[in-house]
Amino acid sequence: MPAEVHGAHPGLEATGAGDISVAGGGSCAKVRRYLPTVNGTAIDIYGAAFVARYGGDSDDGGAPVIEPGLYGVVPTQDDPAIRLLVTDDRAYGRLTTEVRGARRGIVNIVETASRCNAFMGGLRGWKTERPATAMVCRYINAVPDVTLPDGLALRPVNRSATATSDAVPLPDAVAVAMASDPGITDPADEFAAFLSSLSLSVRLFVAVDKDGIARATSGCDVFGEYARVFFVNTEPGWRRRGVGHSMTVAALRTAALSGALRAVLDATDSGASVYTRLGFEVAGRHIRYSRRVP
Numbered sequence: 550m551p552a553e554v555h556g557a558h559p560g561l562e563a564t565g566a567g568d569i570s571v572a573g574g575g576s577c578a579k580v581r582r583y584l585p586t587v588n589g590t591a592i593d594i595y596g597a598a599f600v601a602r603y604g605g606d607s608d609d610g611g612a613p614v615i616e617p618g619l620y621g622v623v624p625t626q627d628d629p630a631i632r633l634l635v636t637d638d639r640a641y642g643r644l645t646t647e648v649r650g651a652r653r654g655i656v657n658i659v660e661t662a663s664r665c666n667a668f669m670g671g672l673r674g675w676k677t678e679r680p681a682t683a684m685v686c687r688y689i690n691a692v693p694d695v696t697l698p699d700g701l702a703l704r705p706v707n708r709s710a711t712a713t714s715d716a717v718p719l720p721d722a723v724a725v726a727m728a729s730d731p732g733i734t735d736p737a738d739e740f741a742a743f744l745s746s747l748s749l750s751v752r753l754f755v756a757v758d759k760d761g762i763a764r765a766t767s768g769c770d771v772f773g774e775y776a777r778v779f780f781v782n783t784e785p786g787w788r789r790r791g792v793g794h795s796m797t798v799a800a801l802r803t804a805a806l807s808g809a810l811r812a813v814l815d816a817t818d819s820g821a822s823v824y825t826r827l828g829f830e831v832a833g834r835h836i837r838y839s840r841r842v843p
Contacts, residue, residue: 591832592636592659594685596620598775598813599657603632616643618662623647630654636833638664648672652842657683659833669838676839679732681815683832684824689776689805689812692827697756697795701764701787706753708745717755719744721763722780725755729765729782732817744780752803753780756796767796769804769812776804778814781823793823 596615604613604622611622611630618639622632624647631651635644635658644665648656658665660680670677686692697703707716723741727733733740744753748770756765764787768780778800783792801812813832816824821831 591685591830592683594687594811595683595813595832596634596636598685598772598777598811599632599634601772601775602770602777614643616640619643624651624654631656633657634835635659635662635665638662641665641668644668651840653840655840656838657835658838659683659835661833666836669836672838674840674842678837678839679817680834680836681817682821682834684814684816684821684829685832686801686812686824686827686829688828689801689809692798692801695791695794695798695827698790698792700758701756701792701795703796703799704755704757706755706766706768708747708751708753709749717757717763719753722753722755722766725763725766725784726780726782729784730817750807752800754796754799754803756792765792765796767800769800769809771804771807771809774808774810776801776807776809776812778804778812781814781820793820794827797824797827 597620599620600613600615600622604611611628611632612625614621614623618635618637620634620636622630624631629650629652631647631654633640633644633647633654633656635656637659640662641664644656645668648669656669656675658669660666669675705713705716706722707718719741720737723737723744727737727740735743751768751770753768754766755763757763765783766780767778767782770777770779778797781793781797781800783796804812812829814824814829815835816829825831
């Protein structure tokens with residue numbers, strides 16, 4: 550069932566505020582950053598995780614931003630990439646200003662922000678990708694344990710020279726994902742290269758059958774108290790046996806060992822029900838726009 554790829558108290562009252570330097574316009578400015586630990590709405594949790602992922606403690610030069618209707622990282626002279634989550638049309642003015650200076654990046658816009666979606670949909674050079682459902686798990690430790698069905702065993706995916714001896718080759722995991730999710734349209738070698746390029750903190754898993762053949766996948770990454778679950782795929786012949794549940798839980802348990810308290814993911818239409826049964830909440834349905842310029 551595909552999932553579209555800071556250790557604080559769970560309460561909202563635990564917050565973090567700090568100054569970061571951002572290069573721009575030939576001078577160095579101080580930008581106030583406010584990254585709350587959220588127990589409010591699901592979209593608040595998703596938005597805070599989005600900022601933690603792309604800008605929480607990054608050194609890539611992007612400027613983190615949280616303001617009404619908008620979360621993410623805006624371009625600077627040091628980093629012309631943009632990574633934004635737009636939750637409503639209050640962000641329209643800032644969006645139109647920032648996106649024009651972005652040579653590459655992603656913009657996720659909740660479907661109800663119709664004005665912002667109309668703007669992005671009309672921009673040349675930006676690719677409109679399939680919609681996804683943003684989902685959040687408030688407390689990873691509250692997710693029930695689910696084991697793989699008989700005949701399957703969990704294995705890590707080999708992404709590096711230091712992989713364990715039982716690790717499954719990355720091309721095998723890629724083959725399962727592409728067979729399971731028709732939305733993956735990149736060539737297999739390009740998709741494998743993308744997975745290989747992910748941070749070393751990313752963990753990928755495969756469920757193999759008794760013959761060692763890969764049948765399902767999942768993955769996770771951790772940014773402080775937040776985890777992202779992605780790469781959840783189950784071969785069609787193994788569906789409706791709880792495999793998707795088990796692979797998601799395996800990713801969540803691994804993330805918890807790295808300090809994550811809550812999790813987010815982007816679900817396809819076919820996968821959303823899997824996560825709902827594990828306690829995930831729907832934060833909103835969004836459309837992704839992407840641009841890649843050398």
